[in-house]
Amino acid sequence: MAFTSSTDVKETVLPETVFGQLPTTGPRYDLPRKSGGSLPVKDGGNVDSDTIMPGRNANGSRRGNQSVSGTFELNAITAPVVDMFIASAASGKFVGNVLKAGTEESSFSHISQFGANDYKVSTGCMVTNFTLNATAAEAVTMSFEYAGVKQVAATAITGTHTATPIDNAAYEYLGHEVLNVTAGGSTALKYTSLTLTVGQARNPRNVLSSNSPVGLAASGTRSAVLSLTIYRESGVDYDALFTGEKQEFSVDLGITGYGRKFTVFGQASVPEDVTEDDMMLTINVTGAYDVDAETALMIEKLV
Numbered sequence: 101m102a103f104t105s106s107t108d109v110k111e112t113v114l115p116e117t118v119f120g121q122l123p124t125t126g127p128r129y130d131l132p133r134k135s136g137g138s139l140p141v142k143d144g145g146n147v148d149s150d151t152i153m154p155g156r157n158a159n160g161s162r163r164g165n166q167s168v169s170g171t172f173e174l175n176a177i178t179a180p181v182v183d184m185f186i187a188s189a190a191s192g193k194f195v196g197n198v199l200k201a202g203t204e205e206s207s208f209s210h211i212s213q214f215g216a217n218d219y220k221v222s223t224g225c226m227v228t229n230f231t232l233n234a235t236a237a238e239a240v241t242m243s244f245e246y247a248g249v250k251q252v253a254a255t256a257i258t259g260t261h262t263a264t265p266i267d268n269a270a271y272e273y274l275g276h277e278v279l280n281v282t283a284g285g286s287t288a289l290k291y292t293s294l295t296l297t298v299g300q301a302r303n304p305r306n307v308l309s310s311n312s313p314v315g316l317a318a319s320g321t322r323s324a325v326l327s328l329t330i331y332r333e334s335g336v337d338y339d340a341l342f343t344g345e346k347q348e349f350s351v352d353l354g355i356t357g358y359g360r361k362f363t364v365f366g367q368a369s370v371p372e373d374v375t376e377d378d379m380m381l382t383i384n385v386t387g388a389y390d391v392d393a394e395t396a397l398m399i400e401k402l403v
Contacts, residue, residue: 102215109139110213113225114261115184115206119315120224120249122209124259129181132174132266139212140170140222142251145311165306165313168222168248170210175272176232176240178358180264184208185244186399189230189298191318197403200395201298201322210248217255224249226316232296232353232362240273240353247302250312279352279359283328283368283383284341290331292380294351296362298397299323324387324397326351326364332379342368342383349385352402361400365390 111131114123145164153159172185187193188208190201210222225248234240281291300322304313326349350363366387374380387396 104214104218107135109133111139112211112213113181113184114209114211116208116223119207122221122223122257122259123261126261127180127264128261129179129184130263130265131172131181132177134173134175137173138171139220140168140210140225140246140248140251142222143167143169163311165304165311166250167304167313168225168251170222170225170246170248172242172244172246174242174244176234176242176353177266177270177272178354178360179266179270181266182242185227185242186230188246189227189244189300190397190399191300191322192395192399194401197401199399200393201324201397202395203318205318207316211257219254219257220251221254221257222248222251224313224316226302228300228302230296230298233293234273234275234278234295234353235293236275236291238275240275240278247304247316249304249314249316273353277354277359279355280361281328281351283349283385284343284347286341289336289341290333291328292331293329295327296351296364297323297325297327322387322396324364324366326366326385326387328383328385329374330381330383332373332381338371338381342371344368344370346388346390347385348390354402356402359402361402363393363398363400365393365396365398 113129146161147164148161149159151159192199192202208225212220225246227244227246229245231243301319302316303319305315352361364387366385369384371381389396
């Protein structure tokens with residue numbers, strides 16, 4: 101028997117057409133892995149017995165309903181697999197070149213391949229939290245936390261799938277490729293970092309007669325928070341720019357023909373002075389539904 105090297109593990113994801121079922125046709129996205137990245141984890145849902153056995157001994161536990169959880173850590177790129185994850189996080193789909201966060205759910209299957217006949221298949225996966233993080237002079241990163249309903253071992257993957265590797269032209273974004281950051285209608289501020297976080301709680305739908313959930317239920321409201329850090333400059337009326345009323349905030353990741361625009365409609369917090377290596381301000385924008393846009397969060401393909 102040969103040992104398996106963690107750097108040789110392959111990850112692929114497949115959009116599901118039926119929730120919780122590994123598709124037998126359709127696209128298969130090869131997932132670029134970061135060094136030190138993790139694989140999905142199966143929780144057996146152990147149920148401890150409270151029965152007292154002779155001699156004060158415990159009666160152990162049994163496996164109950166399983167669940168799956170994991171996080172995809174990526175250097176930010178523009179690719180179909182990233183669009184799929186964003187759609188899952190926002191519960192939306194691209195109509196033309198625009199995706200509006202809403203209630204249209206999508207799920208995917210994840211395959212970890214350890215060797216020629218050694219796989220783990222996680223199904224019924226949905227993104228619960230998406231984070232886009234950009235810092236000046238550094239790599240832009242994305243992370244997608246997700247939940248799933250089932251994981252099984254397999255010796256083969258059945259079906260005919262269309263391999264969709266990352267385009268050779270795709271490149272990993274750096275801070276100087278985060279463009280047109282717009283706050284309060286102004287593009288003149290000097291940003292040192294920003295973070296966009298989108299979260300949606302998803303609870304397992306456990307039922308009798310099954311040791312895995314039959315679905316994942318969205319719970320509560322979707323959060324969309326844009327955190328901004330800017331250099332403090334003289335002569336700028338920050339209270340006029342960040343009014344506390346509902347405003348439109350946007351940022352372009354990349355350029356026309358390749359990138360994506362993220363727009364958050366929401367209210368900004370009071371700018372807070374931060375003294376670190378320089379004099380800066382931090383602002384948090386909390387997403388709020390906009391009647392005209394019919395959403396609090398919008399993603400556009402820059403074409």
